[in-house]
Amino acid sequence: MATTKTFLSTIASLTASVVLVRTIANDVVPDDIRYYLFSALSSFLGRFSSQLTVVIDELDGITVNKMYRSAEIYLGAKVSPSTRRLRVTKQDDCEALDVTMERGEDIEDVFQGVRFRWRLLSREANRPMYHTHRRRHYFYDSTMSEVRYFELTFHRKHKDLALKSYLPHVLDQSKAIKEQSKTLKLYTNEDDMWTPVNLQHPATFETLAMDDQQKEEVKDDLARFVKRKEFYRRTGKAWKRGYLLYGPPGTGKSSLIAAMANFLRFDVYDLEMTEVRSNSMLRSLLVGTANRSILVVEDIDCSIDLQNRDGEKKVVKETKNSDDETEKVTLSGLLNFVDGLWSSCGEERIIVFTTNYKDRLDPALLRPGRMDVHIPMGYCTPTAFRVLASNYHCLHHHPLFEEIEASIKQVEVTPAEVAEELMKSDDAQVALRGLIKLIETKKEQARTPDQNEDQNGGGKPIGEGQT
Numbered sequence: 205m206a207t208t209k210t211f212l213s214t215i216a217s218l219t220a221s222v223v224l225v226r227t228i229a230n231d232v233v234p235d236d237i238r239y240y241l242f243s244a245l246s247s248f249l250g251r252f253s254s255q256l257t258v259v260i261d262e263l264d265g266i267t268v269n270k271m272y273r274s275a276e277i278y279l280g281a282k283v284s285p286s287t288r289r290l291r292v293t294k295q296d297d298c299e300a301l302d303v304t305m306e307r308g309e310d311i312e313d314v315f316q317g318v319r320f321r322w323r324l325l326s327r328e329a330n331r332p333m334y335h336t337h338r339r340r341h342y343f344y345d346s347t348m349s350e351v352r353y354f355e356l357t358f359h360r361k362h363k364d365l366a367l368k369s370y371l372p373h374v375l376d377q378s379k380a381i382k383e384q385s386k387t388l389k390l391y392t393n394e395d396d397m398w399t400p401v402n403l404q405h406p407a408t409f410e411t412l413a414m415d416d417q418q419k420e421e422v423k424d425d426l427a428r429f430v431k432r433k434e435f436y437r438r439t440g441k442a443w444k445r446g447y448l449l450y451g452p453p454g455t456g457k458s459s460l461i462a463a464m465a466n467f468l469r470f471d472v473y474d475l476e477m478t479e480v481r482s483n484s485m486l487r488s489l490l491v492g493t494a495n496r497s498i499l500v501v502e503d504i505d506c507s508i509d510l511q512n513r514d515g516e517k518k519v520v521k522e523t524k525n526s527d528d529e530t531e532k533v534t535l536s537g538l539l540n541f542v543d544g545l546w547s548s549c550g551e552e553r554i555i556v557f558t559t560n561y562k563d564r565l566d567p568a569l570l571r572p573g574r575m576d577v578h579i580p581m582g583y584c585t586p587t588a589f590r591v592l593a594s595n596y597h598c599l600h601h602h603p604l605f606e607e608i609e610a611s612i613k614q615v616e617v618t619p620a621e622v623a624e625e626l627m628k629s630d631d632a633q634v635a636l637r638g639l640i641k642l643i644e645t646k647k648e649q650a651r652t653p654d655q656n657e658d659q660n661g662g663g664k665p666i667g668e669g670q671t
Contacts, residue, residue, distance in 0.1 A: 273378075274374055277381050291303070322354055388466070391471065452581075455618050455619060498554045501558070503559060596635070599632055
């Protein structure tokens with residue numbers, strides 16, 4: 205018993221001594237000297253260790269180290285129940301919380317069966333600053349501030365795996381995490397500049413009033429596109445893809461674009477062609493778009509005249525500037541914008557055109573390489589109706605469904621018209637009855653022209669040519 209007490213007393217005394225020495229060292233020894241002493245000790249002990257440590261500083265000179273930021277994002281998603289402290293922040297333009305490690309915390313990760321241990325540390329140091337004066341550039345030391353860094357520790361024999369596979373994996377995963385959590389932007393053009401607002405459209409492929417097979421084909425094409433960076437590079441093609449959405453108004457073209465943006469996590473650039481005065485402005489706007497984005501030209505048949513092309517001299521839009529000099533957006537300029545050299549000034553871009561009248565577009569615009577995928581947006585089908593009923597009333601089955609689905613095949617009613625009827629009442633029964641009434645009205649309107657023609661002996665409709 206006495207021996208045990210003596211042992212415990214000795215341990216307690218040693219612990220108290222270590223704490224006292226550490227406290228004195230922290231108060232007396234400057235941070236930079238303490239850091240170098242610790243580094244020297246670690247280096248000496250490391251000669252006898254099988255572990256290898258990679259240091260990832262927060263700063264690379266005056267710029268943020270991309271590897272550090274990527275590790276910070278990646279490890280934020282790897283927080284375990286044993287983690288005691290976290291750092292949580294939120295940016296104004298981001299909906300999600302930004303969760304990262306706190307100083308002194310450890311996180312263990314496993315990659316291809318190998319354990320990697322991360323630790324976040326910091327030290328006091330002079331943070332380098334960059335200063336410009338009279339076109340001359342200077343580096344100088346600012347006041348003392350906290351400089352953070354990660355230590356990544358693993359067995360020496362896995363050095364190649366860590367540097368060639370694991371760290372690139374961290375970079376890729378952090379990019380995916382960042383894309384999923386970012387707030388999408390909708391850009392509109394004014395002169396040759398883009399102005400952004402937050403894009404908060406809730407449309408997804410699950411809520412689109414389209415046939416399931418058509419939705420899956422579009423999703424598969426988009427997913428295949430974003431994975432084909434090496435394919436496009438190997439084949440010598442610009443990494444872009446063009447879509448044409450065509451169909452009557454109210455068939456969901458804009459909603460499909462929003463669903464594509466939410467699916468890919470791409471920003472949207474809504475190009476208003478009536479604001480574009482020349483080919484050079486068109487090129488400037490294209491160069492101003494970011495990678496991983498969707499460029500949209502809605503109602504192209506209305507915004508510019510693309511009928512009856514007359515070679516490359518055809519003018520698709522013409523305005524006059526303040527000096528009374530004519531500026532032109534030509535069809536050749538538009539084609540070069542879509543598929544020429546200027547279209548390759550970026551990567552992973554999607555261009556979407558919409559039109560109510562596909563037959564009004566010049567065949568030169570419709571060919572593959574410019575509009576690669578043509579997506580018809582038609583009238584409401586039984587499948588689309590069921591999606592809308594689920595969206596607006598959480599209905600998957602109802603006694604009136606059979607009657608509505610049989611009738612909806614016989615009339616031309618758009619998904620927008622169906623949605624409007626379903627929104628008129630919170631009572632599903634009342635809303636469905638209203639939809640049946642709308643369909644019956646559509647049927648009656650469809651029969652009326654034939655009846656008028658029969659009553660007039662096949663001549664002009666009533667009222668035409670009368671005074």
